Amino acid sequence: MTQDTSGTTTPMGFGRMHRKEDARFIRGRGTYVDDVRLPGMLHGAILRSPHAHARILSVDASAAEAYPGVRAVITGATLETLNLAWMPTLSADVQAVLATDKVRFQGQEVAFVVAEDPYTARDAVELIDVGYEPLEPVVDARRALDADAPVIRDDLEGRTGNHIFDWEAGDRAQTDAIFERAEVTVAQDMLYPRVHPAPLETCGAVADFDKVTGKLTVWCPTQAPHAHRTLYALVAGLPEHKIRVISPDIGGGFGGKVGIYPGYVCAIVGSIVTGRPVKWMEDRSENLMSTAFARDYHMRGEIAATRDGRILALRVKVVADHGAFNGTAQPTKFPAGFFGVFTGSYDIEAAHCEVTGVYTNKAPGGVAYACSFRITEAVYLVERMIDVLACELDADPAELRMRNLIRPERFPYTSPTGWEYDSGDYPRALRLALDMAGYDKLRAEQAERRRGDGPQLGIGISFFTEAVGAGPRRHMDILGLGMADGAELRVHPTGKAVLRVSCQSQGQGHETTFAQIVAAELGIPPDDVEVVHGDTDQTPFGLGTYGSRSTPVSGAATAIVARKVRERARLVAAAMLEASPQDLEWSVSETGGRWSVQGSAGHGRSIQEIAMAAHSNLELPEGVEGHLDAVTVYNPPNLTYPFGAYVCVVEVDPRTGQVKVRRFVAVDDCGVRINPMIVEGQIHGGLADGVGMALMQLMAFDEDGNHLGASFMDYLLPTALECPSWELGETVTPSPHHPIGAKGVGESATVGSPAAVVNAVLDALRPYGVRHADMPLTPANVWSALRGSPLRT
Ligand code: CDP
Known part of the structure; x- marks a missing residue:
């Protein structure tokens, strides 16, 4: 293994190395979703609500439908006939795809126009006439809890207020007791304001439903392609093998591209309705208004301590503003994400926190913006x-x-x-x-x-x-999907390898670092390892990239699958060297990986020679299959x-x-x-x-x-x-x-x-x-x- 400081040479394993993917990025040859152009492709645009809270009285799309170049206008009413007006969120709530009864935040999706080009679609959006009856908006999270606050989610049966959940952690009685006798206590209210990850690339999708094969292909910059596919399957009633989600190069995700946005569903419906591929791309303002809000935690912290500065207890109360739909991507058991680590890096005897989630008339919020589920707030x-x-x-x-x-x-x-x-x-x-x-x-x-x-x-x-690397799966799932990741490693006869992983890079350099993991484990140079990700037809199932989980979970899966390959290689090498597998030892040097007879370094075979032999007519021991390929699923034991x-x-x-x-x-x-x-x-x-x-x-x-x-x-x-x-x-x-x-x-x-x-x-x-x-x-x-x-x- 070489530790190179310039980043110009290729180490056989860990060390500085220029990113393999930069070869295409610095030449402007990346393929982002907006670069996807299919024959006959149509373009979609969304009509959005000007009101934060209003009842919809009427939607008249006739002028837009008659506009030259328009191929379809989809409204909430259209979606209702397909049972698609509402979609499940990642937090087991429902979110309107296109509003039917009320609009609940400014910028909410009301109608979708599909036209021959994006300009026509945008022009036609202006022709849709919506009658609104404005309602009192709820903007302040604390006001949302008032008994007389307008009820935002009257679509949910039996709902009489804006309260979503109460969640607590720690020992209240023990914490309170320490506070009562503490020499010093301090309290502070603070707000972690609503912010936005603002990735350079906005959200978007290209949907292509092939009526002949019945296969739906969706290109979108998702951080979790497999989870998206399962959700589409559940919502649309299509079998998973008839859905292919391709997440191409992504221009920044930061947690904001984990969820499914109404525009994605509209593009899919648009393609099904018109029989042609449909592209929808958000502009900057749409992105900043309607997708991917984070934080919005109104917090009160209290510390009990001794006069000489020993912290004894920490007590916290939070009102969490989740916006109009609870769309946060938290593991199911953690409605307040991993806020439970709020005692941070300190050895504190007792702690207690309560978090209350509320609806407000703002876009759905709470995405884990560059953090592991609310740890930034904590x-x-x-x-x-x-x-x-x-x-x-x-x-x-x-x-x-x-x-x-x-x-x-x-x-x-x-x-x-x-x-x-x-x-x-x-x-x-x-x-x-x-x-x-x-x-x-x-x-x-x-x-x-x-x-x-x-x-x-x-x-x-x-x-x-x-605290990063969610699972373990027994504690952590999203909508019932356990947070474990798959990896698949194929080694070709010449010793070049293809690694397939379920996570998806948004610019973090996985094509390089994951190849380096294989290199460290197998002694195959990173340049000889191709990393495939972001395509559900080509990669094993797994929960994707967010909360810095790629290296802890998919990176671990990569190391394990490479070790499986190495063990297979041991058996093949043993047959080649006419030795017992137990008598072989493994080494990785600057020239590569090698199994050799213990104590006799010259008597061995390189990983490339072994790969060729595994595909040859070499007689292998009973029960040993040919080839070196392996698969694994990694379920992390802890974060x-x-x-x-x-x-x-x-x-x-x-x-x-x-x-x-x-x-x-x-x-x-x-x-x-x-x-x-x-x-x-x-x-x-x-x-x-x-x-x-x-x-x-x-x-x-x-x-x-x-x-x-x-x-x-x-x-x-x-x-x-x-x-x-x-x-x-x-x-x-x-x-x-x-x-x-x-x-x-x-x-x-x-x-x-x-x-x-x-x-x-x-x-x-x-x-x-x-x-x-x-x-x-x-x-x-x-x-x-x-x-x-x-x-x-
Ligand atoms: O999930 P995400 O890729 O956003 O976060 P990560 O797993 O922390 O990895 C970010 C990048 O840093 C990846 O290319 C990792 O492989 C790399 N990394 C590394 O080289 N060494 C580590 N100990 C952690 C991450």
Whole structure:
């Protein structure tokens, strides 16, 4: 195995290596769903509701139907005749495909026009006349719970309010008892605002129903192609082998492309109705208004502690705004996702949390945007609370954390809410981050600046633990589908291999890293391993890519299937060498993988020679089939728990509220790193995301439920101007239960960084008596926090 730092050579296994897929991406030769063009293809466009809450009185589509070039207009009434007006969501709710009775958020889908070209479809959408009776909208999540609040989901039988679920974790009595006798308690309300993953590629689909074969092919940028196929089968009543879901190259998913959106179903119905392929592509505003909202957690945290800073208990109450339909993609038993890990990285005696989910007149929300099911919210809460406590005790936030972190000898560690953290050395990671940042020097500079009235220095710390790699299947399923992943490995006679996996990359580099896993296990160079994903006709069943689960689950499946191949290769090699299989030993060197007779390295066969022999007329032992191919299904025994220590340094100008991120130190531990270069890229992206959420992003609504951020003029993406040059460090604590010791990393930085940035800004504001302000910390919000009147714009 070579560890190359330039990324220009190919290691035989783990190490830096340029991404194989970049050969097509940097040449502009990727195939995204909008690149799919089929003969005779029609185009769809959606009519959306201008109201957040209104009864539909009438829909007159006659002018649109008569418009030249229009081939079909599909309304809720059309879908009702096919029993398709409502579809199941991933959280066992139902969602309107096209509204029939009421519209429940601004931008909701009301009708679908299919035409010869996209412009005609859009023009015809304008000709549909819908009569609405506006109703009082429910925009505020707390208001949704009022007894006199309008009932949004009157389609659900017996529904008298907007309450969706109550969920709790931990020991209430034990926690309350500790609070009663604690020396110090602090409480803080905070909002994790509604944000949007805003991928560069919006959502879309091409549906092609072949009336002759009865086969439906759907191209769409889904993160979970197999789950989509099963859902389409259940909804449409088509057998699964008659449905092929192809997820081509994806321009960013971040959790927002897990669910099924009404546009996908409309494209399918459009193709069935017209007998021609139909493409539907969202534009930017549609994407920002109607698909993939995240967070929207209204939280109250409380800590009980001793006066010298030992944290004893944590208590949390959350109102979760799920929008008009509960469409979150959480494992069934976890309606609040993995929020239960809210005690974070600290050894706390007792904890209790309650989460109440509510409907509001907003688009369905709660997607796991670059995090493992609500862990971002959980980490933000606990990391803000630690700083609030530090403020109360006038303690150093780094020392307070160090004092309460879970010690290395406590692993595997069971949290007070029942999560088993697999491995970690938290103090080591925090010490490294503080050393890299030059913490003491920064504090000295801060003290110096506090003597003047110019820009103030803020130093923010966050320590996060993620829980990634869902299953195990006995605890985790989505709509009854257990969260396990398949892998299939074929080795051709010349020793080249094809790996087929059920996960689907949205830019994370799986075609490279998964080939590297095969290379490490079999000594076949990564360039000789092709990774096939994203096509249900070509890949084994599995639950897909989100919550950083690809490496923990599909990556493990890859290692296991390669080991199966290796064991087959041992038997074939034994026959070739006329030796007993037990007398052979395996080695991987720079030249490749090899089985040889123990103690006699020269007497062996390379994996390529063995592959050829497995396909030849070589006499194999009784019961040994030919070929080397293998399949497996990996059911993870536990989640993996990556972690990290982040230090953010900001300068805040108290006269303008302007925040500048001066430095950001990120020490990540994701166990064994397959490709450190890709890992660093994942972390860079996540850190930028965190800066965006902390300082710039908010999906705001006015009191009528009008969406105020449907373009990139309003919803700001962080650029190089807002981001410092990231300073990365690492520790490596392998996962004890993962076959190669890897933990996921794709979302770590998005999870850990917002709290570090917010803590830094509030640290700068500490002399002004500001203890908390909600994200995004725009200049206006910082300025008004300084003056004691928080704005929310
Ligand atoms: O599920 P998703 O791909 O989003 O997240 P992930 O499993 O954390 O992987 C993100 C990328 O980083 C993939 O290409 C991984 O194989 C790579 N990775 C790695 O090289 N080493 C790790 N320990 C974890 C991830």
